[in-house]
Amino acid sequence: MSETDTPMIEVKNLVKAFGSKYALRGVSLRVMPGESLVIFGPNGAGKTTLVRILSSLSRPSNGTVRIGGLDLLKHADGIRRYLGVVSHAPLLYDSLTAEENLRFFAGLYGMDKPDERIKAMLQRVGLWGRRGDLVRTFSRGMVQRMAIARALLHDPEVLLLDEPDTGLDPQAAEMLHGLLSELSRRPGAVASGSAAGIERPRTIVTVTHSIERGLAIADKVVILANGRVAFESPVDGMTAAEFRPIYDEKCSPSAPPTTAGVNGGGR
Amino acid sequence: MRFWKAVTAIIWKDIRAELRTKDIFSSMFVFALLSVIVFNFAFELRVPDMKMVAPGIVWVAITFAGTLGLNRAFVIEQDKGSLAGLLLAPVDRAAIYFGKMLGNLLFIVVVTVILLPLVMIFFNLSLLSWQHILVLLLGIYGFAAVGTVFSAMAVNTRAREVMLPILLFPVLLPVLVAGVKMTGSLLDGEPLSDVANWLQLVAIYDVGFTVVAYLTFGFVVEE
Numbered sequence: 001m002s003e004t005d006t007p008m009i010e011v012k013n014l015v016k017a018f019g020s021k022y023a024l025r026g027v028s029l030r031v032m033p034g035e036s037l038v039i040f041g042p043n044g045a046g047k048t049t050l051v052r053i054l055s056s057l058s059r060p061s062n063g064t065v066r067i068g069g070l071d072l073l074k075h076a077d078g079i080r081r082y083l084g085v086v087s088h089a090p091l092l093y094d095s096l097t098a099e100e101n102l103r104f105f106a107g108l109y110g111m112d113k114p115d116e117r118i119k120a121m122l123q124r125v126g127l128w129g130r131r132g133d134l135v136r137t138f139s140r141g142m143v144q145r146m147a148i149a150r151a152l153l154h155d156p157e158v159l160l161l162d163e164p165d166t167g168l169d170p171q172a173a174e175m176l177h178g179l180l181s182e183l184s185r186r187p188g189a190v191a192s193g194s195a196a197g198i199e200r201p202r203t204i205v206t207v208t209h210s211i212e213r214g215l216a217i218a219d220k221v222v223i224l225a226n227g228r229v230a231f232e233s234p235v236d237g238m239t240a241a242e243f244r245p246i247y248d249e250k251c252s253p254s255a256p257p258t259t260a261g262v263n264g265g266g267r
Numbered sequence: 268m269r270f271w272k273a274v275t276a277i278i279w280k281d282i283r284a285e286l287r288t289k290d291i292f293s294s295m296f297v298f299a300l301l302s303v304i305v306f307n308f309a310f311e312l313r314v315p316d317m318k319m320v321a322p323g324i325v326w327v328a329i330t331f332a333g334t335l336g337l338n339r340a341f342v343i344e345q346d347k348g349s350l351a352g353l354l355l356a357p358v359d360r361a362a363i364y365f366g367k368m369l370g371n372l373l374f375i376v377v378v379t380v381i382l383l384p385l386v387m388i389f390f391n392l393s394l395l396s397w398q399h400i401l402v403l404l405l406g407i408y409g410f411a412a413v414g415t416v417f418s419a420m421a422v423n424t425r426a427r428e429v430m431l432p433i434l435l436f437p438v439l440l441p442v443l444v445a446g447v448k449m450t451g452s453l454l455d456g457e458p459l460s461d462v463a464n465w466l467q468l469v470a471i472y473d474v475g476f477t478v479v480a481y482l483t484f485g486f487v488v489e490e
Contacts, residue, residue: 052490055355056354056355057351057354057355057489057490058489058490059489059490077357077358077359078357080355080356080357081357083355085355087348087351088348089347089348089349089351090347090348091348091349091351091352091355092347092349092352093280093284093347093349094347095283095284095287095288096280096283096284100283104276104280105352105356107272107273107276108273108276108353108356108357108358109356109357110269110272110357134287150352
């Protein structure tokens with residue numbers, strides 16, 4: 001989709017206002033191809049709004065978003081083909097079966113012969129045995145696993161994950177973590193042999209509250225607070241114990257407003 | 268080609284889901300049937316010729332029941348977040364509009380097909396002529412074309428069930444008036460050529476609002 005020296009995702013001075021309330025106040029970010037960015041932040045920091053704008057579900061009030069070098073507002077239809085999104089809502093039809101859901105979305109994504117891919121994805125999330133069951137009969141965790149299968153169905157270049165482990169039991173969360181590691185080709189993943197078929201690392205943006213899980217899959221971390229980038233840094237072996245005080249400081253109500261796009265801000 | 272594949276996929280998805288749940292159809296049909304029965308009892312004793320009120324009853328039953336269906340069609344998408352799933356797909360927003368609109372149109376037509384014989388029995392009228400069917404189809408298409416856009420608009424508001432009819436009926440008035448006028452004239456035995464002006468009005472309305480909806484639906488469904 002793009003040259004390797006071009007950022008896969010480039011956000012400049014992004015502002016989003018809902019009436020007089022600002023959800024984002026000038027966010028700037030760069031995510032390189034194959035990079036895994038994890039966004040932390042307290043409730044109301046603007047994380048979900050940012051993911052909704054990146055996924056073209058919401059229009060920014062100001063600022064630009066480029067994905068794969070293309071302006072998102074001008075080329076949204078083309079860019080959507082390269083995006084896989086997991087959000088708070090499962091984005092599924094509960095009156096359709098698991099297989100019917102994936103077949104429907106495969107059709108929308110223009111996949112000609114999706115049978116093998118549907119089977120592979122349902123097997124990957126452990127729902128092949130339930131493929132003929134209506135999604136409304138699934139537990140919260142199973143629905144979330146289906147949401148992950150739907151997001152990965154068309155083999156997207158860019159994954160936007162908004163709290164993807166919501167509702168997952170520890171085993172399913174581990175499965176998701178393994179899958180994300182494979183997709184970003186992190187150490188150990190290929191050796192497990194389960195990364196077959198993944199030819200290149202995907203660019204992944206994950207929003208999570210779990211510092212441990214987030215750091216484990218991140219190349220770079222960002223803390224969003226009050227709609228601004230309060231901290232941005234490569235992980236470089238940073239541990240949860242090192243990161244937690246930074247998070248607490250940046251997200252405390254008394255923290256001063258920060259300049260958008262601080263690079264390497266607290267480290 | 269991909270445009271119409273997406274349209275077809277959305278229609279089939281809605282039909283398949285509706286065949287399982289019967290959420291939309293059951294509420295529309297029961298409401299339309301109750302409207303006809305209530306109006307029948309209300310007017311039977313006071314109106315000398317039911318032809319005088321039947322056109323209004325038919326169109327009110329169809330549009331009120333249709334409004335229920337339109338509401339449900341997008342509420343189902345919105346409540347489960349599946350509308351966002353549709354919007355994330357790399358298809359033209361207009362394909363989503365046509366898919367939802369043609370699905371709505373189909374459900375309203377099915378309810379109308381079942382309702383008409385009941386109206387004919389209750390009011391002792393004949394509505395089975397190609398002229399009546401043409402008038403009904405043109406009117407129902409206009410209703411679905413406009414209603415789908417307003418339904419997508421209303422679904423993001425707090426009082427969405429109330430908001431849809433408030434937004435929709437003022438805009439729908441030309442179709443409703445023309446539909447009642449044409450059905451009434453045809454029931455009186457007048458030829459279709461006598462209501463050609465009304466027919467043209469509805470045809471222009473249908474084309475015009477389809478184009479407007481095609482151009483604006485993307486802005487309606489995005490934040």
